[in-house]
Each structure stands twice: as C-alpha cells, then as structure tokens.
Amino acid sequence: MRLGVGLLRGAGPLLRPAASASAPAPARPRALVYERHGEPADVLQLKDLELGELGGSGVHVKMLAAPINPSDINMIQGTYALLSDLPAVGGNEGVGEVIEVGSHVTSLKPGDWVIPGDAGLGTWRTDAVFTEEKLMKLPGDIPLLCAATLSVNPCTAYRMLSDFETLGPGDSVIQNAANSGVGQAVIQIAGAMGIKTINVIRDRPDLQKLVDRLTALGADYVITEEMLRKPEMKELFKKVPKPRLALNCVGGKSATEMLRLLQHKGTMVTYGGMAKQPVTAPVSALIFKDVKLRGFWMTQWKKDQAHNKDRLTGMIQTLCDLIRKGQLSAPACTEIPLKDYQIAIEASMKPFISAKQILVM
Amino acid sequence: MRLGVGLLRGAGPLLRPAASASAPAPARPRALVYERHGEPADVLQLKDLELGELGGSGVHVKMLAAPINPSDINMIQGTYALLSDLPAVGGNEGVGEVIEVGSHVTSLKPGDWVIPGDAGLGTWRTDAVFTEEKLMKLPGDIPLLCAATLSVNPCTAYRMLSDFETLGPGDSVIQNAANSGVGQAVIQIAGAMGIKTINVIRDRPDLQKLVDRLTALGADYVITEEMLRKPEMKELFKKVPKPRLALNCVGGKSATEMLRLLQHKGTMVTYGGMAKQPVTAPVSALIFKDVKLRGFWMTQWKKDQAHNKDRLTGMIQTLCDLIRKGQLSAPACTEIPLKDYQIAIEASMKPFISAKQILVM
Incomplete structure (x- = not known):
C-alpha cells in the first residue's frame, strides 16, 4: 500500500x-x-x-x-x-x-x-x-x-453511532445514502458493535451489484427509497427491532419516512441534505412518539474539542484498531x-x- | 374563592x-x-x-x-x-x-x-x-x-422551561400561541426565573387588547406571526439575546421562523400543532447551527415518573409557591x-x- x-x-x-x-x-x-x-x-x-x-x-x-x-x-x-x-x-x-x-x-x-x-x-x-x-x-x-x-467519514460515522443514542448489540440503525463514504463506514463500525443496519439507497442501474457490495461490507438489510415507503417494511421488523437511531444524509421524503420507522424516543441525526429539501417531521412524532431531531457536523465537533484533543486521538486509535482487525476498510x-x-x-x-x-x- | x-x-x-x-x-x-x-x-x-x-x-x-x-x-x-x-x-x-x-x-x-x-x-x-x-x-x-x-398547562410550561436548556436570568425564550393556557404560564414562570419572553400571537381584531393583557402578565415582547417573518426582527435582537429555547404549539411556517431565530445549539420544543402542519427544518439549521428539535407531552412525562412521584410533587409545590407569591395566576x-x-x-x-x-x- x-x-x-x-x-x-x-x-x-x-x-x-x-x-x-x-x-x-x-x-x-x-x-x-x-x-x-x-x-x-x-x-x-x-x-x-x-x-x-x-x-x-x-x-x-x-x-x-x-x-x-x-x-x-x-x-x-x-x-x-x-x-x-x-x-x-x-x-x-x-x-x-x-x-x-x-x-x-x-x-x-x-x-x-x-x-x-x-x-x-x-x-x-x-x-x-x-x-x-x-x-x-x-x-x-x-x-x-x-x-x-479516515479523518472525515469514518469519524462522522463513529460519532453519530456513539453520541446520540446508547446502542448495543441487537439494536438497529437505519440510514439513507448508505453507499456514501459515511454510509459505508456506518455499516462497518455498527457491524463491529453488533448493531444491525438497515441501509436505504436510491434505485439505479445495476442495483444488485451495489446491494451485493454493501452486503459484503456487512450491511444487514439493503432497501431502496421506494421500498422504504411500502407497507412490506412491516415484514422487515419481524426480523429486526425498529431502529433507535436514523442517520439522514438526504432530507425530504426519505428523512420523513425514516422518522416514521423510528422507535419511540429514538433520534434522527441529519448530516447531509443531498435531496436539497428540508427535514419535515409530523407534530405527532415529536409530541407523542418523542422522537428527537438532531444534526451533526464533524468540523464543529472537532472545533468543540480544540482544548481536549484526547477524545479526537482516542477516536482515531479506535478506528485504526478496527482497520487492523479488518473490520473497517x-x-x-x-x-x-x-x-x-x-x-x-x-x-x-x-x-x-x-x-x-x-x-x- | x-x-x-x-x-x-x-x-x-x-x-x-x-x-x-x-x-x-x-x-x-x-x-x-x-x-x-x-x-x-x-x-x-x-x-x-x-x-x-x-x-x-x-x-x-x-x-x-x-x-x-x-x-x-x-x-x-x-x-x-x-x-x-x-x-x-x-x-x-x-x-x-x-x-x-x-x-x-x-x-x-x-x-x-x-x-x-x-x-x-x-x-x-x-x-x-x-x-x-x-x-x-x-x-x-x-x-x-x-x-x-394547574395540572396540565403550568406543569407543561414549567417542564419545557426546565428540561431542555439550562436557562438563567438574561436568557430569552420565544413561543408561539403565546396566549394559550401554556403560553400564559410560560410568560409568568419564565418571568419569575428572570428569563425574557418573546411572544408570538396571531393578528386579530382587538390585537392591542391581547398585547396589553400579555404584557400585564409579564410578557417582555409581543409580536404577531407576520412580524416574526420581517427583517425588522433584527431590531428586537439588539435589545434581547437570541432565544436558546423556542416553544412551538403551532407548526408549519411559524415553527420554521422561530427556528431561524434560535441561537446556535438552541432547542425547539413542539407541544402542539394548531396549524395542522408539520415542523419543517432546513438541513443547514440542523447540521451547521446544531439546533435540536424535540417534543413534549405532559401525559408521557407523568407516566415516566410513575415510580418516582417526588419530581411531580416537587413541581406542584414550586408552582404553588409561585401562585402564593402572585407570580403565577x-x-x-x-x-x-x-x-x-x-x-x-x-x-x-x-x-x-x-x-x-x-x-x-
């Protein structure tokens, strides 16, 4: 190399x-x-x-x-x-x-x-x-x-999986743009933590090729944006618990649909807006389902740690350990x-x- | 009585x-x-x-x-x-x-x-x-x-002012539907805490009468939904710091406008949806401004305290103290x-x- x-x-x-x-x-x-x-x-x-x-x-x-x-x-x-x-x-x-x-x-x-x-x-x-x-x-x-x-996407994935919900083996996470740099890191880091991933991608030519590639990385479930909106999603949740965390890089309908699938008191973290549309949440999801809408920006996180570099170096060490073990490529x-x-x-x-x-x- | x-x-x-x-x-x-x-x-x-x-x-x-x-x-x-x-x-x-x-x-x-x-x-x-x-x-x-x-609206106001942001004298809070039961309690409880309130109401016949009534309760600023969207709001923020907390009982445009005025890392808490429209947040507000969107439901809060009634009785005592001092009517x-x-x-x-x-x- x-x-x-x-x-x-x-x-x-x-x-x-x-x-x-x-x-x-x-x-x-x-x-x-x-x-x-x-x-x-x-x-x-x-x-x-x-x-x-x-x-x-x-x-x-x-x-x-x-x-x-x-x-x-x-x-x-x-x-x-x-x-x-x-x-x-x-x-x-x-x-x-x-x-x-x-x-x-x-x-x-x-x-x-x-x-x-x-x-x-x-x-x-x-x-x-x-x-x-x-x-x-x-x-x-x-x-x-x-x-x-290493310094942007895996760090973003690691922080979003660590800082918003306390997740453990058996929990699940849903994310859109699952084939992005962050998305691929999420699949692998979550996999290493024993967390199941539900990965949403856009339909495309050669869809199966991408599904296979993400599955090879450790993706537990790969679905398209269109499938996300279908009642058949219920079948999925007989196999895996509803997600406590949703990672949103798209916005618009995709974000709203992920929100709909979140567990009570779950969190959706927005870190990108590829659809160039805002995040829209039904009032009832906020009040009665108590979902939390947050955002994450790695640049700001690093600024906030400026006087305490230990968290940053600690995270880099952890990610390097995953790389050495073959759990993060x-x-x-x-x-x-x-x-x-x-x-x-x-x-x-x-x-x-x-x-x-x-x-x- | x-x-x-x-x-x-x-x-x-x-x-x-x-x-x-x-x-x-x-x-x-x-x-x-x-x-x-x-x-x-x-x-x-x-x-x-x-x-x-x-x-x-x-x-x-x-x-x-x-x-x-x-x-x-x-x-x-x-x-x-x-x-x-x-x-x-x-x-x-x-x-x-x-x-x-x-x-x-x-x-x-x-x-x-x-x-x-x-x-x-x-x-x-x-x-x-x-x-x-x-x-x-x-x-x-x-x-x-x-x-x-006492058991619904002042409790809702008290919890929303206490549980989402650490507010102190000099901080400000913005709320829509400021003339609702919760809104009136927010004005008074925030006033007792030394927190400035920016109160948004719908324009109406006899507007001045309502403005006077809310001002008499202790409202620091009362504005209409229309004013909320105008650039003149900048003048207001020469007198009062931007709010760290927004309390939303309306949804739709009103919520999005309040979000726009929030401080960096501020929180908007939704507790009602009078406009029957969802809450819409620009992706940039979530990522770069790090605003948090939450919801609150008093019924759920009480359920969550079922095995620890002390917090509930403590809150009732605090509110009764405010009533006795003439700070909450x-x-x-x-x-x-x-x-x-x-x-x-x-x-x-x-x-x-x-x-x-x-x-x-």
Missing part, C-alpha cells in the same frame, strides 16, 4: 521557495488552487506554489493521497457553511508523510504519517508546511487509502494522479458513481 | 348508587359522558352515573371546577394520541374536594383538595370515587381557578355551570377566544 512513498520522499530539496528558480523543477510544490468560488471545473487550477517557511513550529508534509468529498466541492462552489479565505487550496482530508520538522516540534518526526486535525487544511497539493497543531499523527501500519479517507476508491484532477472532479460530481475519487500525488 | 364548596359538601349521602332510587335527587352524581367519538356538541351527554364503591383504597371526590382544554376536545373527537375506553367521562384537569376516604387511604383526608395525578380521569362530573394513587393533594391555600388549571377564565356545558364547549372551540372555559359543578 505504501508503494511510491520512497520515491516521493527522495525527490530532492523541498523547502526551496518557488521564487528561487535555479534548482531543478520536479520538487516544486504544486496545488489545486481556486481564486474565486464557482464550479470546480471552471475555477480550479493546478499551480506552482511557494512552500512556507519551516520556522520553529512548522512541519513539512509531502501529501500522499487526498480524496474528493462532497463538502470539498461545496466549499469551492461557495455554498458550504465553512469557506476558506481566497485564494485557497482545495481538499480537507488526506494523508501525508512528514519530511522535516521545525526545532520546536515535539509530537512529529520525519517519516511519520499525518492527517488533518481540522477542516480547511487544503490537502490537494504535493507539499506544504503546516503548523504542528493542525496535524494528527497516524499509526504507521494503516493502509494508504484507509489513512487518506476504505470505501471503494478510484485513484487519479493529481495532474489529472479534472477527470477526478468530474467523476466525483456524477450521480450514481459510488467510488470515491482519490487524488494521488 | 372557595365559595360554594360548603354547600356542595353538605349535599347529602353521596355513596349511594344511582340504582337505589329512594333517596332525594340532588345528590345523584352527574357526568358529561361520550359513548362514541365525534364532535363534542354531538356526542357529549350529561348523564346520571352510579358512584363506584369506596372500598379500602377509594377516595370519594366532589369535583369543584374543571377546565376545557384543546386536548379534551381532541380526545372526544378521537384524534388524540391518548383515548379513553368508551363510554368515557370527558375532561382531564380540574380540582375536587375529598368527601370520604377508604380505610386504607393514608395520604388524603376529607376536606383536602385534590387534582388528577395523570390524564384520563374524567373530570367533567360532580362526583366520583377515584383510587388514591390517581390523585395528588394540593395545598389548601390555592385559589380555586388556579387549582383547577390562572389564565383568563369564563366559569360556566356544568349543566350549561354546551355553551362552554362551543366557546372553547371558537378561534380567537382567549378565555379558558371552566365548568363549575
């Missing part, structure tokens, strides 16, 4: 600013930059950038791989709740290797693998100098694609070289493409 | 079943009964009933006054989440005086005032034998109308004799009638 890392590491002196034009070209840091908000295909440009000064607290990181997540696209479009100052480097997730550290840096050393500790780092680039506190060290035995896709990925970013961006925005696009540097 | 109680108490032998027709007529228990669900005007009948046996654990209660609440109407219509077995006696709230107790009854004695400890008691009647555990003793110095209207009431129940029922179902209809026995 770490193939190629040695090559990247041996690519020559790396701290030279782009302005000093006398050195050989290949080491020059490149980044996917946007100077204004707009459609990624229009506004993203692969540019040479100067590398920041290492100073005392800087960490020079050679990026290895970075995924394209829906929130990355929304940030570039300018429609997300968190926007970077412009010009900005795209990407919020990924894994890199430490090349050199400043004299005051104590938690990292050359050769360590690191992931962003927070959103907004700009991971779609070959190299950067980040400050130590923006990075989290990863154990050295995690596969590259798992490492590159990376989502289906397509690796694309950074220079071919336009292919990756285009593919990431197509409907019904389940594979995550990963830029490799 | 206790005028007439002595007269009622002196009305002759009360435990005699209706079947023994030899005794004088006035003592015969009468009740507003419905044998099928439907419009109250069609299905309610004032009937003579036999009084149950006192036995060891029975408490013979002479009802003094009982309000007509919207949920009473919905129960009769058959549209409420809690329905009594038919035939049933209407009414869930009210105050009565203990006339006689069974030999095993320890917590009550003749002369005590009692209120229902739970929903479904059937309070629209002159007399009944209830079991001891269905009743709560009230301190003897509470005005009749306060006592008759009964809602505006119109007292109607039980025999004229049709007038009271009709008035209770009219729009824009703010006075609560109270049946007096």
